[in-house]
């Protein structure tokens with residue numbers, strides 16, 4: 001049993017946007033930092049890279065740690081100056097390309113309408129023009145005498161921003177519909193402030209990652225251009241160094257010290273920036289952290305079968321931990337039994353672990369969530385309790401696929417958004433039947449789809465509707481119908497009526513009761529809504545900080561709550577005190 005606290009402190013605000021320290025990030029920063037330092041300080045101590053000596057081509061040694069070129073120039077001095085030149089171009093392109101992509105991606109998507117369409121069209125046109133050939137054409141038009149680092153940087157920036165702009169546009173389109181952005185708009189905040197305060201901070205990890213990518217791209221492209229003789233002709237870069245090495249037949253003359261060092265600096269710099277980029281990816285998608293760090297653990301060994309208490313689902317001493325940087329023990333030593341045909345309510349404040357428990361029961365938890373102790377047993381209708389027991393945590397992938405939805409199904413939190421927007425209701429219901437009941441004919445499947453829709457009081461004509469053509473309550477009913485398709489013995493419902501108005505909520509609650517009575521399904525009903533549970537649940541389990549603090553008959557709990565937290569929860573619904581005793 002873990003001793004971890006349910007709540008932990010986390011990095012907030014700007015600190016939350018910084019990548020976590022890891023060997024990968026340390027190596028990346030080390031490589032980039034060392035090369036940047038070499039580029040900044042190297043030219044100050046290595047002397048004149050253009051100074052010609054009579055010695056000619058010479059390998060490392062004799063006061064020249066990296067040898068001499070064929071004209072007697074010091075390779076180390078050239079490398080230092082070239083590194084500085086390449087870094088300048090990388091930085092310039094990184095800044096310019098990120099700015100251009102932010103203007104065309106973020107601004108367009110936020111303003112919308114014609115501006116967005118215009119910006120989007122322009123980005124798409126830039127995207128389909130092949131990058132490097134365009135750079136070669138543009139660079140070829142600029143006369144060599146005015147082809148400095150700035151010109152090349154500008155050319156690379158103009159050709160390299162479009163892909164990033166599309167990614168930023170997609171992300172901004174998603175962000176601008178979030179509730180907090182709508183709230184800022186309703187509060188009368190000015191558009192520039194909404195972009196600067198609400199949208200851009202959320203895009204920072206993405207912008208940083210795109211900046212890093214643009215720098216890598218610029219350094220590699222500049223090297224390619226220089227190699228072709230189209231690079232910055234009046235300022236040294238790693239690319240021009242390679243160009244001169246190639247012109248001086250360094251490879252044929254086995255003068256490795258001339259071309260290997262610039263090649264290595266390019267490779268190591270790209271490698272360092274890529275490692276930093278991976279760490280930034282983890283900031284954009286924090287789920288990657290846990291996935292990179294942990295492999296899924298095998299489920300704990302099942303405990304010996306418990307006493308034959310009647311029940312279709314038995315959770316015994318279950319612990320679920322989120323293995324994040326500061327592990328969160330979201331479910332702690334939970335034991336409960338769901339009886340056949342019973343509605344068992346699970347109540348508790350937000351964050352107490354209800355959803356985590358529901359997901360663990362359906363084996364839908366994903367890393368970083370991990371069941372660290374306990375067992376979940378399902379007792380099949382076909383056998384007497386204790387026989388035919390299925391150890392849910394021990395099921396293999398195929399057995400789990402066959403078990404889930406067939407014996408135990410789920411109505412998810414926010415189910416209204418769980419329907420696929422681009423396929424009809426029929427197609428979605430049909431898919432479940434095709435997977436689990438391949439023996440059914442098309443006509444039988446259609447009949448079953450119509451039957452379950454009728455069960456939840458939705459007109460079967462709606463089978464050909466898309467999600468957007470249904471009301472919120474209808475979508476919720478369709479989700480319940482989907483959970484009923486295979487005639488399961490248990491349905492776990494996570495907040496099935498949240499976000500619905502009271503009238504629709506009433507209707508759905510009525511359906512749940514009726515289904516329980518008619519089909520004998522056991523329901524584990526999770527909700528914040530304690531009055532609702534008091535009304536329809538047979539028994540209620542109250543959770544606090546990951547533990548079940550009270551479990552008992554709903555009427556009894558209403559009349560005489562045993563745990564102080566249950567009393568507190570009940571008193572937070574003042575209307576409950578007005579309900580005459582025994583009215584349930």
Ligand SMILES: Nc1ncnc2c1ncn2[C@@H]1O[C@H](COP(=O)(O)OP(=O)(O)OP(=O)(O)O)[C@@H](O)[C@H]1O
Pocket residue numbers: 006007322324328330348349350351352353354355356357368528
């Ligand atoms: N992916 C995750 N990584 C780390 N901690 C998590 C993760 N998901 C949930 N938690 C933590 O686990 C605890 C339980 O969360 P859970 O979603 O189960 O609560 P809940 O009771 O269902 O809340 P609500 O009613 O608001 O949905 C919370 O402290 C939450 O912060």
